[in-house]
Amino acid sequence: MFHKPAFAPDFLSKKPPPNYIAGLGRGATGFTTRSDIGPAREQAPEEVAPPAIGPMMGGPAIGPGMPGMPPGANGDAPKKPLDDDDEQFQDPDNETGLFNTAPYEADDEEADRIYEEVDKAMDERRRARREAREREELERYRKERPKIQQQFADLKRGLAAVSQEEWAALPDVGDLVRKKGTKKKLPDRYTPSADLITIGGGFGSTVSGGGDAASGFATSIDPRMMGGLSTPAGTASVAGDQSGILTDFVQFGQGRNKVLGLKLDQMSDSVSGQSTIDPKGYLTDLNSMVTKTDAEISDIKKARQLLRSVITTNPKHAPGWIAAARLEEVAQKIVAARELAAKGCEECPKSEDIWLESARLNSTENAKIILATAVRHIPTSVKIWLRAQSLEQDVKAQKRVLRRALEFIPNSVKLWKAAVSLEEDSDDARILLSRAVECVPLATELWLALARLETYENAKKVLNKARTAIPTSHEIWITAAKLEEQQGNIGSLDKIIPNAVTRLAQKGSTLDRDSWIKEAEECEKEGFVGTAQAIIKATIGIDVDDDDREGTWLEDAESSVSHGAIATARAIYAYALQVFPQEEGIWRKAAFLEKSHGTRESLEEVLQRAVKYCPQAEILWLMGAKEKWLAGDLPGAKGILASAFEANQNSEQIWLAAIKLEVETGEYGRAQALLLQARTKADTDRVWMKSAMLERQLGNLPVAMSLLEEAITKFPQFGKLWMIKAQIEEHQLSNVVAARDTLSKALKAVPKSSPSAVTLWLMASRLEERAGQLTKSRALLEKARLLNPKQPELWCEAIRVESRASNQAIADALISKALQECPTSGLLWSEAILSESRPQRKARSKDAWMKSENDPLVLVTVARLFWSERKVEKARNWFARAVKVNPDLGDSWAWWLKFESVQEGDTTKMVADIVAKCKAAEPHHGERWQACAKDLSNTGRSVEEILKMVASSLPVTV
Known part of the structure; x- marks a missing residue:
């Protein structure tokens, strides 16, 4: 068992000595934090805090909230409001906090200005590259992370093909978000039954006093209700209580009809007894009356008070009287308006506006009297005399008024012109004008x-x-x-x-x-x-x-x-x-x-x-x-x-014109002689080309080939010479190997930037396709696209090659790539529209029209779509727009002529108009047009003949 000690140490109840730290003998020591010593910044002498007493100085450890702590070091001290410029939020790299006490001199300012100019100049030098890099990054970002709207654009277009049955079969989307927060079911609402149902005897009630039992209404007043002060003895009984009384709504309607009849009788003629109004239209007229709202009535009252103040304080101010009269007119108080106008005429007799306003508000006869009074006060007012003349119905009376006016105002041009215009005889008018x-x-x-x-x-x-x-x-x-x-x-x-x-x-x-x-x-x-x-x-x-x-x-x-x-x-x-x-x-x-x-x-x-x-x-x-x-x-x-x-002497154009004239008239011998002279005097590539073409047309193929060989030697970069030679070798001589070799040499000799380069690539590709080398044809087109980027003709040919080979999936992929490289090409957009299914062509044509900027090929394609939908007028308008945008495109004229020629009814006039406009335009371009015009069998044909031939070769459907 434990025994209580004999004595207890007395130091436990005593105060500890100064600077005593419990456990110091066991190695326990205090520590000092930033809150103890304050912020690490230079302070003014008056702001220097007393040094913190730490344990190492022989004092107790000071923590937050203890005595001797510097101001602001703990939460108990008053807090300084935070500021953006406070030192504790400053950038450590900024030297302001370190050298804020140093003076800021002129050389410092000059140095800062020079550094700013250098930074600005360096920024300007790199701005173009930086902006280009930012644009590239933005484009790449948009391609990698397209918008939701762009990702689902094709799917949204595909919704056009959804049928009504499929759309109706789609399940409804349930409320998955707010399952728990279901709405409270509204209480049932019942529509009250009509009075006729209640009156028609459905309740079987009767009315005392001799009323009609079937109708349930009383035809006489109950004697118990005559007192006026006492409540009726009985109430209406649903079960058929004879003492009950029901409200007679039918008598209310009959009373309304009687009141309406009394009003009609009051408005009838008291002499003849015939009504002067239309009884059937009376209620309609009442419905057509404009009812003023409370706000409008309040505004009218305020305006009336203001205008009353105006005309009271300044009665000689005519515009105030006019405004007051018009206010009453708007308020449909015409009598008050006339009274105000008349009073205004009394107060302002020299103002023509108030007289004209008073005449306007009154009837014709009263207006004449008013204007007659006005001319007594203002005899020199042209407006009043002209208004008085307009009120007269007789021409003689009008002449009389104007001549009277000219007596007072002989220098008024308006009055003289009005007087002359009333004269029917030229002699009288001449007399008036002489005086005028x-x-x-x-x-x-x-x-x-x-x-x-x-x-x-x-x-x-x-x-x-x-x-x-x-x-x-x-x-x-x-x-x-x-x-x-x-x-x-x-x-x-x-x-x-x-x-x-x-x-x-x-x-x-x-x-x-x-x-x-x-x-x-x-x-x-x-x-x-x-x-x-x-x-x-x-x-x-x-x-x-x-x-x-x-x-x-x-x-x-x-x-x-x-x-x-x-x-x-x-x-x-x-x-x-x-x-x-x-x-x-x-x-x-x-x-x-x-x-x-x-x-x-x-x-x-x-x-x-x-x-x-x-x-x-x-x-x-x-x-x-x-x-x-x-x-x-x-x-x-x-x-x-x-x-x-x-x-x-050496003009190429005149030589070629003379040769063309001889060819058109059938003088081939003279044309050959002229070409021989032209090759000597005007030694140009076109002269040599025309010479070879003439010999080819006449069937002199050896002569044509020799001329082409010599011309190619002189002008190896002229692509049309190579084309003519390859065509002769393939079609006339049936030598595909020689034609392939000619085109291969041409592609090496003709510069890539030449307009003929693309045509040579197309000819080479088509030659291989006709020879059955489809793979080689694709390879040639791919190489051509690499050497000649952004050429829509090459992309279009590649698409058509795949379409002719029944590879529609590959063709669609090529269309997408082609539109990315040539987004404004009407040729590619036309192919894209025609490659789509019929429901999606409309959306595709809209995109094409917006991107191609009114390209004639797109306009023709859209017109063909309207044609397939039997929208004749729209198709005709789009064809007209296409030929207006580019009248030199022969294919547009041919499609329009084909469209008009197959329409029902008499289209002879329209067809003749199209042919006449096409002859005036003289088109030279177009894929089908050039193929037909440059055919050897069509040499010498007119524009009208070529137009009709091209139109006849076009299909009817899209």
Whole structure:
């Protein structure tokens, strides 16, 4: 057992000595943290905290919350609000905290500025590469991580092929998210039964007082209800209690009908007894009445108070009375509106607006009285007199009012014009105008109207007087010129218009050159062509610098053509050619203008003048010869070309035109002789090509091959020579090996950048395909795409090779790759549309139309889709758009002609219109068009014949 010690140590109950640390003898020591010693920063002398006393200094360990701790070192001290610039959040790499006490001098500022400029310059040098790298990374990122919308675009298009049965069979998506939070079931709602069901005897109730038992209504009042104060003894009983009473809703309806009848009787005529309104339309009229809402009524009241204040404080302010009257009119209080207007006329008798407003609010008869009163107060108001004249129904009364008005206002142009317009006799109108120009001598319109009514001699006198009265009016001079032209005095126009320009300039007229051109266009529209030309001749050079004359005049001519003023544009070209007779461009534009809007004779006259001043202009000679040829004048065309030979000895175009003319007329011997001379005098690749083609056409294959060999030696980089040779070897000589060798040499000789290079690759591929070497054909096309990237023709041929080989899956893959490399190619988009299934072609065509920027091939393909859907008008519009975008594409014209030729009904006129437009356009390009036009069997055929041949070879369905 334990025994209690005899004594207990007394130090346990005593206070420990200073700096005593329990367990120090066993090795227990204290530690110091950052919170004990404060932040490691330089402090101002007044902010320096007393040193922390740690255990190593002989004192107790100080922790958070203990005495002697520096301020802010524990949570008990007041916290300093955090700031973005606080030292504890500063970047350790930033030197601000280390050298914040050092002075910031001018050299430091200069150094910082220099470093900033260096950083900016280095950033500018790397910006282009950095931006390019960022774009590449963004494109790569988008390809690797496309949007959800892009990933499922093809699947969304595939939904168009889902039938209604399949769509209906899709299961509904359940609410998987909120299974537990099911909505509370709404309580059942019951629609109350109609009164007729209750009244019809369904409850079997009867009414006391002798009422109709079947209807359940009382026809007399219960005596127990006559007291007025006591409650009826009985209530309605569902079980058939005889003492109950039911509400009679039928009598309510009968009472409403009686009230309506009383109102109709009150509105009937008290004399004849006939109603003056339509009883059937009465309720309709009531429904059509506009009911004001509470807000509108409140706004009207506020506005009424404001306007009442306006007219009370300033009764002489006419706009206030007008606004108050119109407010009452809007509020449908017409009587109040008339009263306000009348009071306004009393307060403001000199304001014409209040009189006109009062006349408008009243009836016609009252308006006449009001306006009669108004002219007594304001006899010089033109508006009031014209309003009074418009209220009169009789022409004589209108004339009387206007003549009375002219007595008070003889200098009003409006009144004189209104009075003259009422006169039916020209003599009376002339008398009025004679008086009008005396009263208003500065009115140009009145002078011109009087001149038009006078004879030639009197009109000249009138215009002379007008010119004296109004020396700054150009209309008078132009009218004088029109008068002379109307009389056939064309020669005097060149005197009148220049004199007018000089006189007007002396009098300070500000009419510029553009205004004169507009006046000339107006004269042409009125039929005065001579006056328009005289204006152009006299004014086209005003305010134009010598260096800018040619360009300015050409722009003016094009502007006049766009406005439909052909004679004005012709006059501008004529004046420009007088100043610049050796300018080929002006002659060419003038010739094109005559070709589009003139006659054949005027075109020939312009071309004859053009070649005299510009004998070196080959295009002008060729245009003249072509016009002679189209007119059937072959000797004239040959004569023009002979003259062209004299002026241009070594011109390739003139030689080829002369040769073509001989070939078209069947003079093959003369064509061969001309080609022989041309090869000597104009030794060009095209001359050699035409020589070989002529010999090939005539069947002289050995001569053609020898010419091609010699031409290839001279011009090895001209691809068409190689093509003709390969075609002769394959088709005429049936030597596939030689044709393959020729194409192989051509691909090495012809530069890759040449336009013929792609055609040579296509010919080589098709040759191998026809020979049964499908693998080699694919290899050639793949090599061609590597050497000639972004060529849609090569991709299209590869797609068609796979389609002809029945490899549709590979063809579809090639289409996707091709569209990635050539996203704007109409040829590839057309192939993509036609390769899709019928339900998906519409979506595909929309993408093609947006990406290809109105390519004619895409437009034709879309038109064919509308054609297959029997949407005739839409298909016709898209065909028209295609030929308008590129009229040189012959395939578009052929498809349109094929479409119109198979339509039901009489399409003869439309077909003739298409043929005429195609002949005017003279197309030269198109896959099917070129294949047909360059066929040897079709040599010499016209545009119309080729168009019909191509159209007949096209399929009907898409």
